[in-house]
Amino acid sequence: MLINSVILILQETLEAALLIGVLLAINAQLRCHHRWLWYGLSTGAIIAALFALNMGSVAEWFDYAGQEVMNTVMQSLICLFLAAAVWLVSGLNRFQLGAWQQYGHYFGRLCGLIIMLAVIREGQEIMLYLGGFFSSGKHLQQVTMGSIIGFGIGASSGILLFYGLVGLPATWTKPVSLTLLALFAGTMLSQSALQLTQVDWIEQTAPLWDSSALLAEDSLLGELLYALVGYESKPTAAQVVSYIAGVCLVLIAAFRGSRYKRQHHLKQHHLKQQSGETA
Amino acid sequence: MKAAENQKITKRSLCSVSVAAGKVAAITLIANGLLVGAAVAAPPxxxxxxxxxxxxxxxxxxxxxxxxxxxxxxxxxxxxxxxxxxxxxxxxxxxxxxxxxxxxxxxxxxxxxxxxxxxxxxxxxxxxx
Missing domain, CATH: 2.60.40.420 (Cupredoxins -  blue copper proteins)
Structure with a gap:
């Protein structure tokens, strides 16, 4: 039971921990405050508990597609919020931040929402899992130990990623972080396509490829890549299309965001010059 | 004054980003819709x-x-x-x-x-x- 709990809790924690690591790395480079982290974590945990307590009825919504529909809504929102957050910080560096203060604020709020959603998604399953053992009272000690270890490894991975990103040469931190966020957004949409396939809202088609012999999803590297970039060994067309759409959405937001700031910066520069001339 | 201006700009640009996001989301939905076949008989x-x-x-x-x-x-x-x-x-x-x-x-x-x-x-x- 010990090993099972370690693996299960690690699987659930890893994705959220890595996402938080990336968002914090961007935040650290911009030197914004990180109050949003705590708001996101705490509200996420509370809502996750409410979901876990009512999972029985939620699961029966939409003719037993309730869980999948809720997950799809949350995953799509994460994808949209990520695109908006990336738009805000693209083309922005900490030297300009004084003039672009509002961007930092909005970025923080969006990060809070993204983390809240990520915690709800993963937290409800952890709470259901642990709730089962607490109510039955069996294997309690092993499960508690395993969960602490699993959570510890997951959280450490996020911290490791954070320091890895911050430790990169300064010009690299943001492009790499934004790329990871784009892949994460793709993962979210791809997972939601799979969720809807599971309840027959999207037709199941034959997998586009099968790389399970090359890299199994339940192997250590497979699990890590699943959490980091959404690796699937047997994805369907709907998953691949959704993945690409999610990645493109964030990349477009990144390009648009930096172009907008460049143009706006130039405009302000011209205005300043003009006012200087008239004076 | 400047802060208010910035806020206005941010709101406007957030709008444009959400429009772009909407477009991509719509494309995905259509693509997914194409994959949805007509439900024939109820599955066993x-x-x-x-x-x-x-x-x-x-x-x-x-x-x-x-x-x-x-x-x-x-x-x-x-x-x-x-x-x-x-x-x-x-x-x-x-x-x-x-x-x-x-x-x-x-x-x-x-x-x-x-x-x-x-x-x-x-x-x-x-x-x-």
Whole structure:
């Protein structure tokens, strides 16, 4: 039971921990405050508990597609919020931040929402899992130990990623972080396509490829890549299309965001010059 | 004054980003819609039970190239998670509740599944012929 709990809790924690690591790395480079982290974590945990307590009825919504529909809504929102957050910080560096203060604020709020959603998604399953053992009272000690270890490894991975990103040469931190966020957004949409396939809202088609012999999803590297970039060994067309759409959405937001700031910066520069001339 | 201006700009630009996001989302929805076939006959239903962290039946046969509706009753008071890497399926089933999972059409072969919360005992496989 010990090993099972370690693996299960690690699987659930890893994705959220890595996402938080990336968002914090961007935040650290911009030197914004990180109050949003705590708001996101705490509200996420509370809502996750409410979901876990009512999972029985939620699961029966939409003719037993309730869980999948809720997950799809949350995953799509994460994808949209990520695109908006990336738009805000693209083309922005900490030297300009004084003039672009509002961007930092909005970025923080969006990060809070993204983390809240990520915690709800993963937290409800952890709470259901642990709730089962607490109510039955069996294997309690092993499960508690395993969960602490699993959570510890997951959280450490996020911290490791954070320091890895911050430790990169300064010009690299943001492009790499934004790329990871784009892949994460793709993962979210791809997972939601799979969720809807599971309840027959999207037709199941034959997998586009099968790389399970090359890299199994339940192997250590497979699990890590699943959490980091959404690796699937047997994805369907709907998953691949959704993945690409999610990645493109964030990349477009990144390009648009930096172009907008460049143009706006130039405009302000011209205005300043003009006012200087008239004076 | 400047802060207010900036705020206005941010709001306007957030609008433009959400429009772009909407476009991409719409494209995805259409693409997904194309993949949604018209539902023909209702797929055959196979009922499974979870009792004392075991699946009943733990092994069953389904026809190849057919969509199947699994109706899983969790008779235990504790939740369980139906999971299969081979089927690419994962779903939590709260205690004393039921869940529906669609699988297939599948190629002939053996597709193992397990209960992620009690993986030692809750194991089974689907034979596709």
């Amino acid at each position: 239903v196979i009922e499974l039970e979870i009792r004392d962290h075991l699946f009943y039946p733990a092994e069953f046969t389904v026809p190849a190239d057919t969509k199947i509706k699994l109706l899983i009753h969790n008779m235990d008071p504790t939740p369980e998670e139906f999971e299969s890497y081979e089927l690419n399926r994962e779903k939590v089933i709260p205690g004393n509740r039921r869940a529906v999972i669609f699988i297939g059409p599948l190629k002939p072969g053996t597709y193992p599944f397990f209960g992620e919360f009690y993986p030692k005992t809750a194991q089974g496989k689907i034979l596709v012929q």
